Amino acid sequence: MQTLDVISVNIWQIVISLLNLLLMFLILKHFLFKPVKKMMDKRREELENQYKAAEDAESIAQKDRELWEIKLAHADAEADEIRSQAVTDAKYRSGKIIAEAKDKAGSIMRQAEVNAELEMQKAQAGIKDEIVSVSTALTEKMLGREINTDDHRGLIESFIGDLGDDYD
Amino acid sequence: MKTSKAFKALDIFYIVMMILPFAAGIVLKVLTSPASDDINITGALIYFTIHMPIQDLPITEAQVNSLLVVISVTFICLYLTHGLSVKAHLKRQVAAEWLIESASKLVNGSMGEYFNGFIPFISAILVLSALSSLSSLLGLYAPTSDINVVAGWAILVFILITYYRFKCGPLHYMKSFTEPIALMTPMNIISEIATPISMSFRHYGNILSGSVISVLIAAALQGLSSKILGWLPGFLGQFPFLRIGLPAILSLYFDVFSGVLQAYIFAMLTMSYVSSAFAADEYQMRRLRKEQKKLQKQVLANK
Numbered sequence: 001m002q003t004l005d006v007i008s009v010n011i012w013q014i015v016i017s018l019l020n021l022l023l024m025f026l027i028l029k030h031f032l033f034k035p036v037k038k039m040m041d042k043r044r045e046e047l048e049n050q051y052k053a054a055e056d057a058e059s060i061a062q063k064d065r066e067l068w069e070i071k072l073a074h075a076d077a078e079a080d081e082i083r084s085q086a087v088t089d090a091k092y093r094s095g096k097i098i099a100e101a102k103d104k105a106g107s108i109m110r111q112a113e114v115n116a117e118l119e120m121q122k123a124q125a126g127i128k129d130e131i132v133s134v135s136t137a138l139t140e141k142m143l144g145r146e147i148n149t150d151d152h153r154g155l156i157e158s159f160i161g162d163l164g165d166d167y168d
Numbered sequence: 169m170k171t172s173k174a175f176k177a178l179d180i181f182y183i184v185m186m187i188l189p190f191a192a193g194i195v196l197k198v199l200t201s202p203a204s205d206d207i208n209i210t211g212a213l214i215y216f217t218i219h220m221p222i223q224d225l226p227i228t229e230a231q232v233n234s235l236l237v238v239i240s241v242t243f244i245c246l247y248l249t250h251g252l253s254v255k256a257h258l259k260r261q262v263a264a265e266w267l268i269e270s271a272s273k274l275v276n277g278s279m280g281e282y283f284n285g286f287i288p289f290i291s292a293i294l295v296l297s298a299l300s301s302l303s304s305l306l307g308l309y310a311p312t313s314d315i316n317v318v319a320g321w322a323i324l325v326f327i328l329i330t331y332y333r334f335k336c337g338p339l340h341y342m343k344s345f346t347e348p349i350a351l352m353t354p355m356n357i358i359s360e361i362a363t364p365i366s367m368s369f370r371h372y373g374n375i376l377s378g379s380v381i382s383v384l385i386a387a388a389l390q391g392l393s394s395k396i397l398g399w400l401p402g403f404l405g406q407f408p409f410l411r412i413g414l415p416a417i418l419s420l421y422f423d424v425f426s427g428v429l430q431a432y433i434f435a436m437l438t439m440s441y442v443s444s445a446f447a448a449d450e451y452q453m454r455r456l457r458k459e460q461k462k463l464q465k466q467v468l469a470n471k
Contacts, residue, residue, distance in 0.1 A: 004211030004228055006376070010316050012225035017234065017311075017320025024238050024296045029288040031245035036264050039252045046254060 132156045175251060182247035189236035193308045196232070209380055212309050230314035237299045237311070267291075278436065279443040286442070293321065293435045301375050301427025305419070312430070313376040315368060322368035325438045329363065332446035336454055340447070367437055374430045378422030386415050 135156050171179075200213060212228035219225075248264040256262055271291045272284075279286060297312060304310035311317045333341050345356040393410040 002214045004214060004226065004314070006209060006211050007315055008211055009319070010225065011223050012220055013228075013231060013314075013316035014320040014323060016225075016231060017317040018324045019320075020234055020238055020317075021292060021296060021321050021324055024241065024292040025289045027238070027242050027245060028292050028295070031242065032249060032264065033268060033288045033291075035249045035252055036261075036268050039254060039256075039261070040265060040268075043254045043256075 128157065171251070179247065179250060182243050182250060185243040186240050186247065189240045190303065190306055190308070193233055193236050193303070194306055197229070197308055209383060212314050228314070229309040230311040230317050233303055233308050234296070234300055234311035234317055237296060237303060241295055241299065274435075275439065278439045280448075282446075282448060283439075283443060286439070290435050290439060293438060294431050297321070297371070297431035297434055298428050301430060302424065304375075304379060304423050304427070310375055310379065310423075310427070312371060312427070313379055315372045318372040318434075319364070319368040321434070322364035322371075325367065325441065326364040328438075329441050329445045332442055336447055336450045340450060340454075344447075363441060367434065371430050371434050374426055378426045382415060382419060382422055385418060386411055389414060 132153055136153065200215070212230040214226040214228050215232065217224050217226045248260050248267075250260075251258050252261055252264075256265070268287075271294075272287050275283065275287045275290050300311040300317070302310075304313075333344060345353050345360070347356070389410045390408040393408040394406070397407075397409055398405050
């Protein structure tokens with residue numbers, strides 16, 4: 001079999017080799033670069049989507065947190081208000097109760113005083129009556145005769161009345 | 169991740185088809201190469217000749233082997249992209265992505281973002297050139313040691329260079345030869361024409377010289393072996409013991425290193441020539457001017 005010379009230029013061989021390189025380029029482009037690039041782009045897209053989803057979730061969480069913080073701050077203020085309200089309420093009520101109690105106690109005391117006065121007067125009147133009747137009986141016995149009770153009674157009463165008045 | 173039987177079968181088919189071209193090439197070589205002990209440094213074997221206008225087309229080893237490389241690379245691509253998924257659970261997908269990323273980095277680094285379309289082309293040059301040169305490791309005739317093969321690539325690169333020079337208009341193309349001074353015009357024209365020639369001869373010469381040196385050293389070692397160890401009886405006297413070792417180490421340089429390096433150099437030169445041929449600023453200005461003219465025309469038409 002024949003061989004070529006070491007250097008032998010052939011136009012057609014050059015053209016074939018040129019087309020070979022072009023063919024190689026097209027093969028690499030279509031069978032290697034295109035599918036792999038497509039897959040890589042797809043992956044990048046997916047990754048970006050995931051990042052976006054994560055960011056969305058984070059922003060939602062952040063918003064929720066802010067909302068709850070505001071609510072919490074409000075709750076503190078509300079609690080303070082309620083407490084102060086309760087304290088003032090309680091103060092007011094206790095004052096009222098004490099005042100009422102004082103009032104009641106005062107009225108009871110007064111009633112008692114009045115009652116005592118009345119009792120005393122009654123007692124004084126009773127004692128006076130007793131003394132009068134006792135002294136009348138005594139004088140009757142002593143004098144041995146009936147006396148005009150009404151006259152004497154008047155006398156003794158005025159006498160005791162003077163005495164009582166002196167003691168008062 | 170479990171793979172189905174059909175998936176595995178297709179995988180095996182791809183792997184077989186990757187290796188099969190080279191195996192066929194080796195078989196063809198064994199069947200056709202003449203057995204001779206002489207040193208003969210020749211070009212590729214001619215299988216048959218097709219009659220064509222201008223010049224007959226001999227179908228040689230170089231032609232066949234470069235086509236075998238193309239077929240093998242096609243199936244490598246199909247294997248790498250078989251079973252792609254978003255999660256990248258296959259190792260080959262990681263490898264494919266790494267290859268693409270590094271090719272993109274290489275091209276973007278030396279050409280810029282504008283030439284992103286060149287990434288597959290530069291990869292094609294790298295793969296075709298490197299595998300063609302490395303096919304000599306299998307005992308095949310390296311297609312890159314045939315001037316015609318490399319000249320075809322270089323002419324394609326030259327066409328690209330001229331295309332990008334022409335992008336700013338024929339006037340700019342003419343003017344680019346008179347730079348930096350008008351006196352340099354003939355020099356510039358010569359250097360322009362010399363570009364594909366120098367590219368093809370650099371590549372072809374490196375690979376061919378490597379194989380020539382390998383053959384010469386092997387022959388020399390055989391001669392030395394028969395001189396020194398010729399007194400040994402029978403078969404032992406004829407066996408070239410000295411050829412063991414040194415040619416392997418030299419082959420590591422001339423076939424592996426030189427082949428890969430020349431592929432890299434060819435790709436780098438392509439990138440630098442094409443990107444320097446394209447006057448990006450001038451092109452932008454031109455486009456702006458054209459748009460302005462268009463706008464002016466529209467305004468005039470509206471009036």
